[in-house]
Amino acid sequence: MYYKAVSNIVTLSLLFLLSTHANSAPIPVFTKPVHLEPFVEKIEALGTLRANEAVTLSSTVTETITAIHFNDNQRVKAGNVLVEMTNAEEHAQLEEARSTLEEAKRQYERVQSLVRSNLASKSLLDQRRVTYETAQAKFHATQSRLADRLIIAPFNGVVGLRNISVGSLVTPGDPITTLDDDSVMKLDITVPAVFLGTLKPGLEVKAKSREVNNNFFQGKIISIDSRINPITRSIIVRAVLPNKQQRLKPGMLMMVELRKPAQKSLMLPEEALVQEGFNKYAFVVNTTKKPPTVEKRKLITGSRRPGAIVVQRGLRPGEIVVTHGVMRLNNGSSVKILAQQAKDNQPITDLLQQQSTNQQSVSSDKQE
Known part of the structure; x- marks a missing residue:
């Protein structure tokens, strides 16, 4: 019995040594x-496109449309007259104001020459100057009222759909059409506020959209919002994208990659x-x-x-x-x-x- 126990202990010791040797291999x-x-850190986010400049054109007076000088989706330049409204009365008032101004100017210059010759008093000269300046102010006011009867393009861009016709009566605030400067597009990107430390103007942006067959557009960040949304804990970052081919449209949803400069x-x-x-x-x-x-x-x-x-x-x-x-x-x-x-x-x-x-x-x- 004693020898059998010793034999078992020896066997177990040999097995332990073998397993230890196997484990130590x-x-x-x-x-x-x-x-x-080189490593370029990327931040993925979503953004919405906006035109570089955008405005809804409307009238400031209540008048009837007499002429329309644009078509849907037409490209226009700053200063182009887009819409004319009834202005016959204003034209007549402008002619009257011009005549009054010219007469007041002649009287003022005549009294000036008399004062230099000591044939008229300075008080009379002051009266003529006031009359001249008043006529001048009335002339400019009439010009302004006449300009209110014209809708003029404030910048280069493309107009949207026309919402009026000749003969329509428009009132202040009625939308006539839209005008967008799409030569450069602004991309407003919603980024989690935890990335605020990595965002700065000049950071490269790479964006794509399904509406343009997922083609990539390169741009750069130009500004960062001054406030963080307290509900979503996100911040708006604005980038600009070139749009020479006018493929990008305001309102498009873009999938964006913000790319930090490469670092080792x-x-x-x-x-x-x-x-x-x-x-x-x-x-x-x-x-x-x-x-x-x-x-x-x-x-x-x-x-x-x-x-x-x-x-x-x-x-x-x-x-x-x-x-x-x-x-x-x-x-x-x-x-x-x-x-x-x-x-x-x-x-x-x-x-x-x-x-x-x-x-x-x-x-x-x-x-x-």
Whole structure:
């Protein structure tokens, strides 16, 4: 009985030693060195297009339309007369005011010459000057009333649909048409306020819309709103987009990418990232030991791009991290480096083929 117990203890000890030896064998892994690489941070958002200048043209007086000088969607220039209204009375009043002004001017100049010759008093000259200035003011007032009977384009642009016809009676506030300056479009973008620190004028914008076949348009931020919406916790950012071909229209919904200037950042392959709860880790290889060992290191990460993530703290340029085989590793595990990745997202089959090629090369060298 005693010998049987001793035999069992010896057997268990041998099994423990064998398992320990198996566990201490280097674990095959694939690795990649981390380096500083150019990284462009992107913020995705939605925006609405607005014309560079936009106005709804309407009348300031109650009058009848006598002439229309534009068609739907016609391009006009600043100063073009678009609509004329009844103005016969104002034209007659303008002629009367012009005649009165000319007569008042002649009387004023005549008295001026008499005063210089001491043949008239200065008080008479003052009376003539007041009469002249009053006539001048009445003439300008009549000109203004006549101008109110004309609808004039305030800037270059394209008019919208015509809402009136000749003979229509319009009143103040009645919409006649719209006028948009679409040479440059304003893009108002709603951005979460958490990105406020990264927003500034001059930041590049890349936008697309289904209405224009998802073609991309490049622009830049020109201004940032002074207030944050207290309900949505977002802020309005305004960018400008060139529109030489007039493909963009006011009111379009745009999908926007805000692109920060490229910066050198330490990029970690996504395969090397180990997520445990809210913490992120990577296994860093210590090649000074034989066999190499790994250190499980906590990381602070930032933005992502396909296949890689920015490391803000926890790694140094040139350090080697494990990309494949991380699930079998613990802090201090010894490893056997099978191959090293040359670029992000390199398929594992390529690494295996690289390892096989290296082994065949070593075998042929030994045979020679």
